[in-house]
Amino acid sequence: MGKSTQPRRADAERNIAAILATAARLLGADPGVSVAEIAKEAGVGRVTLYGHFPSRESLVDAVLRDAVDHAELALSGLDLEGVPPAQAMERLISSSWEILDRHSRLFVAADRALPAERIRERHGKPLARVEQLIARGMDEGAFRTDLPLSWLVSTFFGLLHSAAGEIEAGRLPRAQAADVLTRTLRSVLAA
Amino acid sequence: MGKSTQPRRADAERNIAAILATAARLLGADPGVSVAEIAKEAGVGRVTLYGHFPSRESLVDAVLRDAVDHAELALSGLDLEGVPPAQAMERLISSSWEILDRHSRLFVAADRALPAERIRERHGKPLARVEQLIARGMDEGAFRTDLPLSWLVSTFFGLLHSAAGEIEAGRLPRAQAADVLTRTLRSVLAA
Numbered sequence: 001m002g003k004s005t006q007p008r009r010a011d012a013e014r015n016i017a018a019i020l021a022t023a024a025r026l027l028g029a030d031p032g033v034s035v036a037e038i039a040k041e042a043g044v045g046r047v048t049l050y051g052h053f054p055s056r057e058s059l060v061d062a063v064l065r066d067a068v069d070h071a072e073l074a075l076s077g078l079d080l081e082g083v084p085p086a087q088a089m090e091r092l093i094s095s096s097w098e099i100l101d102r103h104s105r106l107f108v109a110a111d112r113a114l115p116a117e118r119i120r121e122r123h124g125k126p127l128a129r130v131e132q133l134i135a136r137g138m139d140e141g142a143f144r145t146d147l148p149l150s151w152l153v154s155t156f157f158g159l160l161h162s163a164a165g166e167i168e169a170g171r172l173p174r175a176q177a178a179d180v181l182t183r184t185l186r187s188v189l190a191a
Numbered sequence: 192m193g194k195s196t197q198p199r200r201a202d203a204e205r206n207i208a209a210i211l212a213t214a215a216r217l218l219g220a221d222p223g224v225s226v227a228e229i230a231k232e233a234g235v236g237r238v239t240l241y242g243h244f245p246s247r248e249s250l251v252d253a254v255l256r257d258a259v260d261h262a263e264l265a266l267s268g269l270d271l272e273g274v275p276p277a278q279a280m281e282r283l284i285s286s287s288w289e290i291l292d293r294h295s296r297l298f299v300a301a302d303r304a305l306p307a308e309r310i311r312e313r314h315g316k317p318l319a320r321v322e323q324l325i326a327r328g329m330d331e332g333a334f335r336t337d338l339p340l341s342w343l344v345s346t347f348f349g350l351l352h353s354a355a356g357e358i359e360a361g362r363l364p365r366a367q368a369a370d371v372l373t374r375t376l377r378s379v380l381a382a
Contacts, residue, residue: 158353
Protein backbone atom coordinates (compact mmCIF):
# COMPACT_ATOMS: atom_id res chain seq x y z
CA MET A 1 0.00 0.00 0.00
CA GLY A 2 3.10 2.30 -0.21
CA LYS A 3 3.49 5.13 -2.69
CA SER A 4 4.87 2.82 -5.37
CA THR A 5 1.68 0.72 -5.74
CA GLN A 6 -0.78 3.62 -6.08
CA PRO A 7 0.25 4.76 -9.57
CA ARG A 8 0.50 1.15 -10.68
CA ARG A 9 -3.05 0.49 -9.56
CA ALA A 10 -4.24 3.67 -11.29
CA ASP A 11 -2.43 2.54 -14.47
CA ALA A 12 -4.12 -0.85 -14.28
CA GLU A 13 -7.54 0.75 -13.89
CA ARG A 14 -6.91 3.06 -16.83
CA ASN A 15 -5.78 0.11 -18.95
CA ILE A 16 -8.82 -1.97 -18.03
CA ALA A 17 -11.15 0.93 -18.85
CA ALA A 18 -9.40 1.50 -22.20
CA ILE A 19 -9.52 -2.21 -23.06
CA LEU A 20 -13.22 -2.53 -22.20
CA ALA A 21 -14.25 0.61 -24.08
CA THR A 22 -12.22 -0.41 -27.14
CA ALA A 23 -13.45 -4.00 -27.03
CA ALA A 24 -17.08 -2.84 -26.85
CA ARG A 25 -16.54 -0.58 -29.86
CA LEU A 26 -14.65 -3.10 -32.00
CA LEU A 27 -16.88 -6.08 -31.12
CA GLY A 28 -19.87 -3.89 -31.97
CA ALA A 29 -18.43 -3.36 -35.45
CA ASP A 30 -17.16 -6.91 -36.00
CA PRO A 31 -18.09 -9.74 -33.59
CA GLY A 32 -15.08 -11.75 -34.84
CA VAL A 33 -12.43 -9.11 -34.05
CA SER A 34 -9.26 -10.60 -32.51
CA VAL A 35 -7.87 -9.89 -29.04
CA ALA A 36 -4.63 -8.70 -30.68
CA GLU A 37 -6.52 -6.03 -32.65
CA ILE A 38 -8.33 -4.91 -29.50
CA ALA A 39 -5.02 -4.58 -27.59
CA LYS A 40 -3.45 -2.63 -30.44
CA GLU A 41 -6.38 -0.25 -30.78
CA ALA A 42 -6.58 0.24 -26.99
CA GLY A 43 -2.88 1.14 -26.95
CA VAL A 44 -1.85 -1.65 -24.58
CA GLY A 45 0.43 -4.63 -25.08
CA ARG A 46 -1.04 -8.12 -25.54
CA VAL A 47 0.71 -9.24 -22.35
CA THR A 48 -1.01 -6.42 -20.44
CA LEU A 49 -4.37 -7.31 -21.93
CA TYR A 50 -3.97 -11.00 -21.14
CA GLY A 51 -2.87 -10.03 -17.62
CA HIS A 52 -6.32 -8.53 -17.04
CA PHE A 53 -8.36 -10.85 -19.30
CA PRO A 54 -6.70 -14.26 -19.58
CA SER A 55 -8.95 -15.41 -22.45
CA ARG A 56 -11.10 -13.94 -25.22
CA GLU A 57 -14.05 -15.42 -23.33
CA SER A 58 -13.24 -13.46 -20.16
CA LEU A 59 -12.90 -10.23 -22.16
CA VAL A 60 -16.21 -10.70 -24.00
CA ASP A 61 -17.81 -11.60 -20.67
CA ALA A 62 -16.56 -8.36 -19.07
CA VAL A 63 -17.81 -6.28 -22.02
CA LEU A 64 -21.18 -8.01 -21.79
CA ARG A 65 -21.40 -7.25 -18.06
CA ASP A 66 -20.67 -3.59 -18.71
CA ALA A 67 -23.28 -3.42 -21.47
CA VAL A 68 -25.92 -5.03 -19.24
CA ASP A 69 -25.05 -2.60 -16.41
CA HIS A 70 -25.67 0.30 -18.77
CA ALA A 71 -28.91 -1.29 -20.01
CA GLU A 72 -30.00 -1.76 -16.41
CA LEU A 73 -29.43 1.93 -15.71
CA ALA A 74 -31.61 2.94 -18.67
CA LEU A 75 -34.37 0.42 -17.86
CA SER A 76 -34.50 1.42 -14.20
CA GLY A 77 -35.86 4.81 -15.31
CA LEU A 78 -38.99 3.28 -16.92
CA ASP A 79 -42.32 3.80 -15.21
CA LEU A 80 -43.84 0.32 -15.23
CA GLU A 81 -45.89 0.55 -12.05
CA GLY A 82 -48.20 3.39 -12.94
CA VAL A 83 -49.76 1.73 -16.02
CA PRO A 84 -51.69 -1.51 -16.69
CA PRO A 85 -49.46 -4.62 -17.15
CA ALA A 86 -50.07 -5.03 -20.89
CA GLN A 87 -49.12 -1.40 -21.53
CA ALA A 88 -46.12 -1.62 -19.18
CA MET A 89 -45.01 -4.73 -21.08
CA GLU A 90 -45.10 -2.90 -24.42
CA ARG A 91 -42.96 -0.15 -22.89
CA LEU A 92 -40.52 -2.70 -21.50
CA ILE A 93 -40.30 -4.62 -24.79
CA SER A 94 -39.68 -1.49 -26.83
CA SER A 95 -37.03 -0.06 -24.47
CA SER A 96 -35.31 -3.44 -24.04
CA TRP A 97 -35.28 -3.96 -27.78
CA GLU A 98 -33.90 -0.48 -28.44
CA ILE A 99 -30.96 -1.21 -26.13
CA LEU A 100 -30.35 -4.73 -27.41
CA ASP A 101 -30.54 -3.52 -31.00
CA ARG A 102 -27.75 -1.00 -30.33
CA HIS A 103 -25.64 -3.89 -28.99
CA SER A 104 -26.74 -6.59 -31.39
CA ARG A 105 -23.25 -7.29 -32.78
CA LEU A 106 -21.91 -7.52 -29.24
CA PHE A 107 -24.65 -10.05 -28.59
CA VAL A 108 -23.45 -12.05 -31.61
CA ALA A 109 -19.90 -11.93 -30.21
CA ALA A 110 -21.17 -13.04 -26.78
CA ASP A 111 -23.15 -15.87 -28.36
CA ARG A 112 -20.00 -17.13 -30.10
CA ALA A 113 -17.72 -16.80 -27.07
CA LEU A 114 -19.95 -17.70 -24.12
CA PRO A 115 -22.40 -20.48 -23.23
CA ALA A 116 -26.09 -19.46 -23.48
CA GLU A 117 -26.57 -20.04 -19.76
CA ARG A 118 -23.79 -17.59 -18.88
CA ILE A 119 -25.30 -14.93 -21.14
CA ARG A 120 -28.61 -15.45 -19.41
CA GLU A 121 -26.97 -15.18 -15.93
CA ARG A 122 -25.42 -11.85 -16.90
CA HIS A 123 -28.95 -10.54 -17.55
CA GLY A 124 -30.11 -11.31 -14.00
CA LYS A 125 -31.19 -7.76 -13.11
CA PRO A 126 -33.11 -6.89 -16.30
CA LEU A 127 -34.77 -10.32 -16.16
CA ALA A 128 -35.85 -9.74 -12.55
CA ARG A 129 -37.75 -6.66 -13.81
CA VAL A 130 -39.43 -8.74 -16.57
CA GLU A 131 -40.34 -11.38 -14.00
CA GLN A 132 -41.85 -8.84 -11.63
CA LEU A 133 -43.99 -7.33 -14.36
CA ILE A 134 -45.25 -10.69 -15.65
CA ALA A 135 -46.05 -11.76 -12.07
CA ARG A 136 -48.09 -8.58 -11.58
CA GLY A 137 -49.92 -9.17 -14.86
CA MET A 138 -50.74 -12.72 -13.74
CA ASP A 139 -52.05 -11.45 -10.39
CA GLU A 140 -54.17 -8.78 -12.02
CA GLY A 141 -55.63 -11.14 -14.61
CA ALA A 142 -53.96 -9.43 -17.61
CA PHE A 143 -51.53 -12.29 -18.38
CA ARG A 144 -52.09 -16.03 -18.65
CA THR A 145 -51.53 -18.25 -15.64
CA ASP A 146 -51.47 -21.63 -17.40
CA LEU A 147 -47.71 -21.45 -18.07
CA PRO A 148 -44.91 -21.22 -15.49
CA LEU A 149 -43.68 -17.68 -14.74
CA SER A 150 -40.05 -18.72 -15.30
CA TRP A 151 -40.94 -20.04 -18.77
CA LEU A 152 -42.62 -16.77 -19.75
CA VAL A 153 -39.53 -14.84 -18.58
CA SER A 154 -37.27 -17.14 -20.63
CA THR A 155 -39.53 -16.71 -23.64
CA PHE A 156 -39.24 -12.91 -23.35
CA PHE A 157 -35.44 -13.20 -23.19
CA GLY A 158 -35.24 -15.85 -25.91
CA LEU A 159 -37.44 -13.96 -28.39
CA LEU A 160 -35.52 -10.69 -27.99
CA HIS A 161 -32.26 -12.50 -28.63
CA SER A 162 -33.77 -14.47 -31.53
CA ALA A 163 -34.74 -11.17 -33.12
CA ALA A 164 -31.14 -9.91 -32.84
CA GLY A 165 -29.93 -13.14 -34.48
CA GLU A 166 -32.55 -12.93 -37.24
CA ILE A 167 -31.48 -9.40 -38.11
CA GLU A 168 -27.81 -10.39 -38.13
CA ALA A 169 -28.64 -13.37 -40.39
CA GLY A 170 -30.57 -11.07 -42.77
CA ARG A 171 -33.90 -12.83 -42.22
CA LEU A 172 -35.68 -10.00 -40.39
CA PRO A 173 -35.59 -6.34 -41.49
CA ARG A 174 -34.39 -4.22 -38.55
CA ALA A 175 -37.31 -1.82 -38.97
CA GLN A 176 -39.84 -4.63 -38.38
CA ALA A 177 -38.26 -6.09 -35.26
CA ALA A 178 -39.93 -4.04 -32.52
CA ASP A 179 -43.38 -4.60 -33.99
CA VAL A 180 -42.79 -8.32 -34.58
CA LEU A 181 -41.56 -8.77 -31.00
CA THR A 182 -44.46 -6.85 -29.49
CA ARG A 183 -47.05 -8.86 -31.44
CA THR A 184 -45.39 -12.18 -30.64
CA LEU A 185 -45.01 -11.52 -26.92
CA ARG A 186 -48.54 -10.11 -26.71
CA SER A 187 -49.86 -13.43 -28.03
CA VAL A 188 -47.64 -15.45 -25.70
CA LEU A 189 -48.59 -13.49 -22.57
CA ALA A 190 -52.29 -12.68 -23.10
CA ALA A 191 -54.69 -14.19 -20.55
CA MET B 192 -6.24 -47.02 -55.33
CA GLY B 193 -4.09 -50.19 -55.06
CA LYS B 194 -4.63 -52.95 -52.54
CA SER B 195 -2.70 -51.07 -49.88
CA THR B 196 -5.06 -48.07 -49.72
CA GLN B 197 -8.32 -50.05 -49.49
CA PRO B 198 -7.82 -51.41 -45.97
CA ARG B 199 -6.49 -48.04 -44.85
CA ARG B 200 -9.64 -46.35 -46.09
CA ALA B 201 -11.80 -49.01 -44.41
CA ASP B 202 -9.83 -48.44 -41.18
CA ALA B 203 -10.41 -44.70 -41.41
CA GLU B 204 -14.14 -45.20 -41.90
CA ARG B 205 -14.31 -47.59 -38.95
CA ASN B 206 -12.42 -45.09 -36.80
CA ILE B 207 -14.68 -42.21 -37.81
CA ALA B 208 -17.78 -44.28 -37.07
CA ALA B 209 -16.38 -45.30 -33.66
CA ILE B 210 -15.41 -41.72 -32.81
CA LEU B 211 -18.83 -40.32 -33.78
CA ALA B 212 -20.79 -43.00 -31.92
CA THR B 213 -18.64 -42.61 -28.81
CA ALA B 214 -18.72 -38.82 -28.96
CA ALA B 215 -22.53 -38.84 -29.23
CA ARG B 216 -22.78 -41.15 -26.21
CA LEU B 217 -20.28 -39.29 -24.02
CA LEU B 218 -21.49 -35.78 -24.96
CA GLY B 219 -25.02 -36.99 -24.20
CA ALA B 220 -23.90 -37.89 -20.69
CA ASP B 221 -21.64 -34.87 -20.10
CA PRO B 222 -21.62 -31.90 -22.53
CA GLY B 223 -18.19 -30.90 -21.18
CA VAL B 224 -16.42 -34.21 -21.92
CA SER B 225 -12.92 -33.74 -23.36
CA VAL B 226 -11.71 -34.86 -26.77
CA ALA B 227 -9.02 -36.94 -25.03
CA GLU B 228 -11.68 -38.91 -23.13
CA ILE B 229 -13.65 -39.45 -26.33
CA ALA B 230 -10.53 -40.77 -28.13
CA LYS B 231 -9.69 -43.11 -25.25
CA GLU B 232 -13.21 -44.49 -25.00
CA ALA B 233 -13.44 -44.91 -28.79
CA GLY B 234 -10.18 -46.91 -28.73
CA VAL B 235 -8.30 -44.56 -31.06
CA GLY B 236 -5.26 -42.38 -30.50
CA ARG B 237 -5.62 -38.63 -30.08
CA VAL B 238 -3.56 -38.08 -33.20
CA THR B 239 -5.96 -40.28 -35.17
CA LEU B 240 -8.95 -38.41 -33.76
CA TYR B 241 -7.43 -35.01 -34.56
CA GLY B 242 -6.59 -36.30 -38.05
CA HIS B 243 -10.31 -36.70 -38.72
CA PHE B 244 -11.62 -33.84 -36.53
CA PRO B 245 -9.02 -31.07 -36.17
CA SER B 246 -10.91 -29.30 -33.36
CA ARG B 247 -13.47 -30.03 -30.66
CA GLU B 248 -15.78 -27.77 -32.64
CA SER B 249 -15.52 -29.88 -35.79
CA LEU B 250 -16.21 -33.06 -33.79
CA VAL B 251 -19.29 -31.61 -32.05
CA ASP B 252 -20.46 -30.29 -35.42
CA ALA B 253 -20.17 -33.77 -36.99
CA VAL B 254 -22.07 -35.37 -34.08
CA LEU B 255 -24.78 -32.70 -34.41
CA ARG B 256 -25.10 -33.39 -38.14
CA ASP B 257 -25.51 -37.10 -37.46
CA ALA B 258 -28.14 -36.44 -34.78
CA VAL B 259 -30.11 -34.13 -37.09
CA ASP B 260 -29.93 -36.72 -39.90
CA HIS B 261 -31.46 -39.30 -37.56
CA ALA B 262 -34.10 -36.81 -36.41
CA GLU B 263 -34.92 -36.07 -40.05
CA LEU B 264 -35.45 -39.77 -40.72
CA ALA B 265 -37.92 -40.04 -37.83
CA LEU B 266 -39.77 -36.82 -38.71
CA SER B 267 -40.09 -37.75 -42.39
CA GLY B 268 -42.44 -40.57 -41.32
CA LEU B 269 -45.00 -38.18 -39.79
CA ASP B 270 -48.31 -37.69 -41.59
CA LEU B 271 -48.72 -33.92 -41.61
CA GLU B 272 -50.65 -33.54 -44.85
CA GLY B 273 -53.72 -35.57 -44.02
CA VAL B 274 -54.80 -33.49 -40.99
CA PRO B 275 -55.69 -29.81 -40.35
CA PRO B 276 -52.65 -27.52 -39.84
CA ALA B 277 -53.20 -26.94 -36.09
CA GLN B 278 -53.39 -30.67 -35.44
CA ALA B 279 -50.40 -31.37 -37.72
CA MET B 280 -48.45 -28.72 -35.78
CA GLU B 281 -49.17 -30.42 -32.44
CA ARG B 282 -47.92 -33.69 -33.94
CA LEU B 283 -44.79 -32.01 -35.25
CA ILE B 284 -44.09 -30.22 -31.94
CA SER B 285 -44.49 -33.36 -29.89
CA SER B 286 -42.32 -35.52 -32.19
CA SER B 287 -39.66 -32.83 -32.55
CA TRP B 288 -39.58 -32.31 -28.81
CA GLU B 289 -39.33 -36.05 -28.14
CA ILE B 290 -36.25 -36.25 -30.36
CA LEU B 291 -34.65 -33.05 -29.04
CA ASP B 292 -35.28 -34.14 -25.46
CA ARG B 293 -33.36 -37.36 -26.07
CA HIS B 294 -30.44 -35.27 -27.34
CA SER B 295 -30.74 -32.33 -24.97
CA ARG B 296 -27.25 -32.70 -23.49
CA LEU B 297 -25.81 -32.91 -26.99
CA PHE B 298 -27.64 -29.69 -27.72
CA VAL B 299 -26.00 -28.10 -24.66
CA ALA B 300 -22.61 -29.30 -25.95
CA ALA B 301 -23.39 -27.88 -29.41
CA ASP B 302 -24.49 -24.57 -27.88
CA ARG B 303 -21.16 -24.30 -26.07
CA ALA B 304 -19.00 -25.31 -29.01
CA LEU B 305 -20.78 -23.79 -32.03
CA PRO B 306 -22.27 -20.42 -32.97
CA ALA B 307 -26.10 -20.29 -32.81
CA GLU B 308 -26.28 -19.61 -36.55
CA ARG B 309 -24.32 -22.80 -37.35
CA ILE B 310 -26.62 -24.86 -35.14
CA ARG B 311 -29.58 -23.39 -36.97
CA GLU B 312 -28.01 -24.15 -40.40
CA ARG B 313 -27.56 -27.79 -39.41
CA HIS B 314 -31.32 -27.98 -38.84
CA GLY B 315 -32.12 -26.92 -42.40
CA LYS B 316 -34.17 -30.00 -43.35
CA PRO B 317 -36.34 -30.23 -40.22
CA LEU B 318 -36.91 -26.46 -40.40
CA ALA B 319 -38.02 -26.71 -44.03
CA ARG B 320 -40.77 -29.08 -42.84
CA VAL B 321 -41.83 -26.58 -40.12
CA GLU B 322 -41.86 -23.80 -42.71
CA GLN B 323 -43.99 -25.79 -45.13
CA LEU B 324 -46.56 -26.59 -42.45
CA ILE B 325 -46.78 -23.00 -41.18
CA ALA B 326 -47.14 -21.75 -44.78
CA ARG B 327 -50.01 -24.19 -45.34
CA GLY B 328 -51.67 -23.05 -42.10
CA MET B 329 -51.38 -19.43 -43.24
CA ASP B 330 -52.90 -20.27 -46.63
CA GLU B 331 -55.77 -22.18 -45.05
CA GLY B 332 -56.53 -19.46 -42.49
CA ALA B 333 -55.53 -21.58 -39.48
CA PHE B 334 -52.37 -19.57 -38.63
CA ARG B 335 -51.79 -15.85 -38.35
CA THR B 336 -50.52 -13.90 -41.34
CA ASP B 337 -49.50 -10.67 -39.55
CA LEU B 338 -45.99 -11.97 -38.79
CA PRO B 339 -43.30 -13.05 -41.30
CA LEU B 340 -43.16 -16.79 -42.02
CA SER B 341 -39.41 -16.87 -41.35
CA TRP B 342 -39.95 -15.34 -37.91
CA LEU B 343 -42.56 -17.94 -36.99
CA VAL B 344 -40.16 -20.72 -38.09
CA SER B 345 -37.38 -19.19 -35.97
CA THR B 346 -39.74 -18.92 -33.02
CA PHE B 347 -40.58 -22.62 -33.34
CA PHE B 348 -36.87 -23.47 -33.38
CA GLY B 349 -35.96 -21.00 -30.63
CA LEU B 350 -38.68 -22.12 -28.23
CA LEU B 351 -37.82 -25.81 -28.60
CA HIS B 352 -34.19 -25.07 -27.86
CA SER B 353 -35.12 -22.72 -25.00
CA ALA B 354 -37.07 -25.58 -23.44
CA ALA B 355 -34.01 -27.85 -23.62
CA GLY B 356 -31.92 -25.13 -21.95
CA GLU B 357 -34.55 -24.53 -19.26
CA ILE B 358 -34.62 -28.21 -18.38
CA GLU B 359 -30.81 -28.37 -18.24
CA ALA B 360 -30.79 -25.28 -15.97
CA GLY B 361 -33.36 -26.88 -13.68
CA ARG B 362 -36.00 -24.20 -14.32
CA LEU B 363 -38.50 -26.39 -16.21
CA PRO B 364 -39.54 -29.90 -15.12
CA ARG B 365 -38.94 -32.28 -18.03
CA ALA B 366 -42.45 -33.73 -17.70
CA GLN B 367 -44.03 -30.31 -18.36
CA ALA B 368 -41.98 -29.38 -21.42
CA ALA B 369 -44.12 -30.86 -24.21
CA ASP B 370 -47.30 -29.29 -22.83
CA VAL B 371 -45.64 -25.91 -22.22
CA LEU B 372 -44.23 -25.86 -25.75
CA THR B 373 -47.53 -26.84 -27.35
CA ARG B 374 -49.47 -24.13 -25.46
CA THR B 375 -46.87 -21.46 -26.20
CA LEU B 376 -46.60 -22.21 -29.91
CA ARG B 377 -50.40 -22.52 -30.23
CA SER B 378 -50.69 -18.93 -28.94
CA VAL B 379 -47.91 -17.70 -31.20
CA LEU B 380 -49.33 -19.30 -34.36
CA ALA B 381 -53.11 -18.97 -33.91
CA ALA B 382 -54.88 -16.82 -36.53
